[in-house]
Amino acid sequence: MIDLKLPDGKVINIEKGATVLDAAQKIGPGLAKAALAGKINGHLIDLRAPVNESASLEIVTGKSPEAPEVFRHSMAHIMAEAILQLFPEAQFGIGPAIENGFYYDFLLPRALTTEDLETVEEKMKEVIAKRLPFVRREVSKEEALKMFKELNQPFKLELIEELEDQTITVYSQGKFVDLCRGPHVPDSGAVKNFKLLSIAGAYWRGDEKRPMLQRIYGTAFASKEELKEHLDRLEEAKKRDHRKLGKELDLFSTQEEVGPGLVFWHPNGARIRHTIETFWKEMHYKNGYELMYTPHIGQSWLWETSGHLDFYKESMYSPMEIDGSDYFIKPMNCPFHIMIYKSKVRSYRDLPLRWAELGTVYRYEKSGVLHGLLRVRGFTQDDAHIICTPEQIEDEIREVLRFSLSLWKAFGFSSIKAYLATRPAKAVGDENRWNQAIEALNRAVVAEGLDCEVDDGGGAFYGPKIDLKIKDAIGREWQMTTIQFDFNLPERFDMTYVGSDGNRHRPYMVHRALLGSIERFFGVLIEHYGGAMPVWLAPVQARVLPISDRQADYARLVQKQMREAGIRVELDDRSDKIGYRVRQAQLEKVPFMIILGEQECESSTVTVRLRNGDNLNQVKLEDFIREQEWKKTSA
RNA sequence: GCCGGCGUAGCUCAAUUGGCAGAGCAGCUGACUUGUAAUCAGCAGGUUGCGGGUUCGAGUCCCAUCGUCGGCUCCA
Structure with a gap:
């Protein structure tokens, strides 16, 4: 006999090797019926998995926070089986659970149409009705390779070959066999509230050099009500789409004859933008910033020095030749601000400098990624650079964060989360500076009482950063604010200040954009308010x-x-x-x-x-x- | 950039199997003088995104291209 400790502290005894389902049965038949999976010592496992030693046990039901991941993943398998029935020659990529749903990637003999979604859905309902058990099996790596070779599943073979473990788990239900770690619901009848949403192309393993597979997205929830709620939410998001409202309210447009990703602000939109910018400027002056204006183009020297021509060139527009020199349209404002900094000798007494600009930049974005106001080729950043001494950095960061939060509050956003990205393996700048910067970011987040997620090693090579994600009126998160250290540009441009010791020192530099870009912010603002702007922003009040x-x-x-x-x-x-x-x-x-x-x-x-x-x-x-x-x- | 869908009047959308491009709203003109989400009548509005092709005949079929939408990828 072994002991299983339940979440409420109670301990039950079961026989060694009995399954999670047995344990659930012992707790109560109602629970056993609702059970989808188990959690042993915090790890999700199948209901029919044997338990061989004493551990803590939790039964996962439809109501558990872990449940969606399990049944959505199972739903992906059910969809795969439906596809297999419709296309026996289908080859399978991967099919994970994702936020609110699931997808599966297939290589099929023909392109899917929206009508196919209904057919697949029908097939899935048949599979669900059959209550086919999900059967877990452990096989050796060789066996697995042989198995998927016979099934003619090259993508799966590739995945198996990369696995380190010699033991491979496979799941099957009906005719469909899949390489899978699990866990799954006990049978295909355990979950039925789903809907297929869309078809999309997706490269195998996200690599544009590899084959393009067809992906079907679906959504699934534990209850009918939750599913309906989610579908309503999607409907609501559609109603709030800034591209639709932008046309209806005559706010902005893009025009084919001029070029994609270039935004025209109509009088109504321009009114709102003017109000936003005026407020933004006032706020900046009140918070100790200076405002600047810089040119839209600059000679190649600038972009060679900044390094942009080395690693950002594919996002820059081609140069234009003027009087024998190459000029580039700016994708970023920083080099210009740095040039102002370098226009004279700076003393430690001048620092900190807080220099802001509503700077319009142009970046070449691949045609396929353009999206309304949210992803464009020409946009205005609410940019600023803070240049300061090491002693000042902590206060400055805290101040930026506080300022950012006050701005968001003014625009009607209150739910905000921070994401801290730290030093990646390949990075410039000495480690002390990195550590001090990360410390400063960390403490600022704590001081402002923000929820924070840390992305270890997720920073850019030139410095750590904090991004803020804001939640809109219907609960969607948008990454907007970014506060980013830069250990690279001060070096490249040899920025210095004269310290109290009379020697030259390297200042810290922080890039920050609070709203991000005016265009993108406007798009989010439209969706947040569903076009009904608060009185102070309304074009006609x-x-x-x-x-x-x-x-x-x-x-x-x-x-x-x-x-x-x-x-x-x-x-x-x-x-x-x-x-x-x-x-x-x-x-x-x-x-x-x-x-x-x-x-x-x-x-x-x-x-x-x-x-x-x-x-x-x-x-x-x-x-x-x-x-x-x-x-x-x-x- | 790649895969797939879509592109008809300013907007939203119709147009059998290839057979005369149409409606509502908006616009203009006139009448109506009104109490909280659409007053009535008339007029005008188009090289069906652009370019090729098949056909007696193309909005419809084919090719190419641009734009757009859903994704992938990218977001130093």
């Missing part, structure tokens, strides 16, 4: 709607007063019915509709319709103006 011509004079007076109060206000006195004009303002997501009829005219008041349909009935205009936040003041 209020629209005055007189019921008939008889209120025309009063309407003009109201408009004038609001305009003089600094409000972006429009008058819509067209001879259409009020319902029509309300509808239009509503579709344009104007925050306030100022309705003026006979009654308002007589009582010298206004009635305000809000975007949510609520009314402020016959209020005094001054009171209404006073009570709203028309402009965000930089705190």
Whole structure:
């Protein structure tokens, strides 16, 4: 007999070699029925796996946090079996569980269509109905190689050959056999709430030189309700798509005749951008930054010195020749800021320098990766460089982080997580500096009470960094802020300052972009608010709607007063019915509709319709103006 | 860049097996003077992304190209 310690502290005894399912049975038949897998000493294992020694045991049910990974992975196998039935000659790549779902990569004799998804789904339902057991087997490496050779599965052979272990586990259900570590649900009937979502091309092992496989993405959840919730979320995301809203609200466009990835800001979008940038500039001045403007192009010397022409050239636009010299359009602002730094001798008394610029850069992005405002070829970074002494670095980092958080709060984002990336194997800069930098980043995160994940060795070769990911209104994470040390450029450009000892020293340099780029930020902002911008950002904050011509004079007076109060206000006195004009303002997501009829005219008041349909009935205009936040003041 | 889908009026979308390119909204003109998400009538709007080809005939089929969408990859 062996002891199994349960999560609640209780200990049960089972026979050595009994299965997890036996143990679950012993705890309770209800639990055994709901069980999907087990967890022995923290490791996920099959329900039918034998337990040979005393350990801690947890039964994984549909409600466990580990469950989705297990049943989604099983779902991928079920899909693979469906594909095998439809295409007996199919070759299989990999099929893992992913966030919210699963996928599997196949090499098939023909391209799949969206109709095929339904066929595959039907087949999967058949497989599920059969409740085929997932059978785990351990075989020797040679045996495995022989097995998958017979099955004509070259991708699997490649994977097996790379495995170090001499014992290989394979899982099978029905006719489908797969190389797999497991665990899986006990049988194919254990999970049925799924939907196939899309087909996509995917290179074998992500390598563009290897064959392109066809990937099917699907989603699966423990309950019908959760599945529906997820599908609704996808639907909601579609509604909020910034490309759709950008067109509907006339915010921006890209134009085929001009070039992909180049953004046109229409008047409405430009209004919002202007408001964002004005606020951003005020905030920077208040937080001790200086603002700068630098050129858009520079001679090749600059990019040779910075190293960009060595390792970033494929992302840069080709040079243009001017008076016999090559000029490149800038993909980054840093070399220009450095040139300002180097324009005179700097003393330790001048530091820290906080230099910011809304700098527009151009990068060549592969055509296939362009995406609305989120991935473009020309964009404006809200860039800054902090140049300081070693003694100042800690305070500076803390300050940047604090500043960043205050900016996010102002724009209505509160859920933020930090990701710290440390020194990779190949890196420049001496280790002391790296350590000091990482320390500073670490302490700043702690001081601000941020959740932080550490990516050990995930930093760039030139320095460690902190990225901030923000969560939007429907729970999606976006990587926006980056705070990045650079031990490379100060060396390459030989940046120095004169210390109190009269000697020259190398300053620290930190790149940081808080919003990231204005374009990308705008895209995220649109999706976060579903196009209904908060009042201070709305391109049109209020629209005055007189019921008939008889209120025309009063309407003009109201408009004038609001305009003089600094409000972006429009008058819509067209001879259409009020319902029509309300509808239009509503579709344009104007925050306030100022309705003026006979009654308002007589009582010298206004009635305000809000975007949510609520009314402020016959209020005094001054009171209404006073009570709203028309402009965000930089705190 | 690669794999696959899509591209018809400013927008959203129709157009049997290849057989006269159409509707709603938006726009313009006029009437209506209106109380909270669409008043009515009329007018105008197109080289079906661009270029080739097959065919008596192409929005529809084929090739190429551009753009876009879903992914892969990249994001020093």
